[in-house]
Amino acid sequence: MAQRILLVDDEPGVLEGLRRTLATRYTVEAVLSGAEGLKKLELSRGGSNPFAVVVSDMVMPGMDGVEFLAQAAEIAPDAVLMVISGKVDMRSTIAAVNTGRLFRFIAKPCSPRDLHAAIDAALVQYQRSKAEGDLLEKTLTGAVKVLAQALAMASPETGSRTTTITELVAGAARLLGQSHSWELRMAARLSQLGLVSIPSDVLQRVEGGIEGSAGEKTMYRSHPLVARDLLADIPKLERVAAWVGGQTVDATAPPPKADPDPDPRTELQRQIFTVATEFLAAKDIGEWPPECAARLLVGGRYRPEVVQAVLKTAQERDAVPDAISVTINQLKVGARFVRDVKATTGAILVRKGDRVTEAIRVRLQNFKTYVGVVEPLRVTPPNETF
Incomplete structure (x- = not known):
């Protein structure tokens, strides 16, 4: 699949010239403003073929290259970012390097040969970075999978709860188009990690609905925070740690304070995970999935489509x-x-x-x-x- 290049320049003639020069060798999309560029990046986010390279002018009305590249780096962290400009301003160039992870600065006018060479170098950098990221993700995913299996072998109760969460999350993620999220998989498999701090007899009593002491209940309710603290210092798992720490463990207690993610896509994933933990907590007190779903739909804390997706998965799972x-x-x-x-x-x-x-x-x-x-x-x- 051809790697995609995004060009951003407010001068139509210059933009068309760049597009023609690059279109003979690459898949190119061109826009006339930073705002349009951000929309393009958002639309491609999470897709099968995101933009590999982003090339932006520096001096543009409304949103200059510094601001555009800073936001582009947040939306498309894997993309390689470059500036092509005929007006060299040292202060703005330094700002672009510092805030936008700038790979290269190309001065206008630029020969087709030099432009092609710069794009080729950027694509090599993209492939190298992507390969390293994929390797890290696969290694981390494999390690977490082994850890989850080890926990299940050591504690059947923990393994059972991990399986429930993992399958509820997986089913809802498929229904809502979020199966690509490795963070969701990680959160599901690590959600019960904190239970290793609880004696097995206490865990069996709590899960069996047997009235325990106040200390036992407090111990059980704190297991998400134990897991969060264990995960918090692991690189790339910061968001996973936050989701795990905010999960619901007691359906009879007041709901935990929501901490929504400002990014709509990761907020959707957070809700999928949290609603799945709500269903597990409801199971502990004998609440049927439809009753749990009806309760969660009150108050607007969760998106209805998320609750319905988890409910559908729970019902299919129970239909043996x-x-x-x-x-x-x-x-x-x-x-x-x-x-x-x-x-x-x-x-x-x-x-x-x-x-x-x-x-x-x-x-x-x-x-x-x-x-x-x-x-x-x-x-x-x-x-x-x-």
Whole structure:
């Protein structure tokens, strides 16, 4: 797929000349103002083919190049930004470098050869930066996935809750066109991280609706803040940490104070995650998904389409198709347990609703060999996960 170049210049003749020069080798879009340029960047944001390079004039009416590039850097953090200008002002150039991550300054007039060379260099920089970012994202995602599986093996209760949140978030994200968000996946998988600080017997009592002490309730309600503090210092997870720290854990308590994101897209993702945690908290007190949805729609705290998307996912998740009986050796990754898996000692090894992972299969095999597991197991067929 050809990389896209965005040109911004307030002089129509100059803009058309630049467009013609570059259109022979690149996919080019040209606009006459910074405001139009920002709209173009917003429209391409999160898409499959965003702008790779942005080339802007410096002196423009209304919004100059400094202001445009500063905002462009926020909207399109991966794009490589350049200035092409015939009026060199040192102060404004320094400001553009400092606020807009300027890659190169090109003086007008510029020969086609030099312009092509500058764009080629910018595209190399874009590909290098994108490859490094993709590698970091995949590494981080893989590490978090392993951590979530390790937590599930250590605590079936934690694993069950993580699975519920992950699938509610995944279903709603697909319905609302947000499946591309790696931050949503991270938040879902890390949402129950703080539960490692709570003794298993306390967690079982709280989740089972058994009246515990005031100290136990306080301990349980603080687990999002424990997770937030653990995640806060990890690069690229600042927003994930904030979402996890603001999740709902008690449907009977006053709702947490909303901290909306000024960016409409990330605010939509934050709401998907938070509403999913509301549904999990409602499950703890025996509130049915439709009742939870009706409660959340009152007061306008959440967008109706988000509540409806999570509700639809919850109802589809609860609509268990024909289950089958299998042995541990027959388990397939992606299948869902429709009843708790227990050791012959009575200990719960995997909670109802959890999906089979490779780690869970290994754990059950080990328990079967050295302790004993009650078989057959009841599962549904494998299904795509988030």
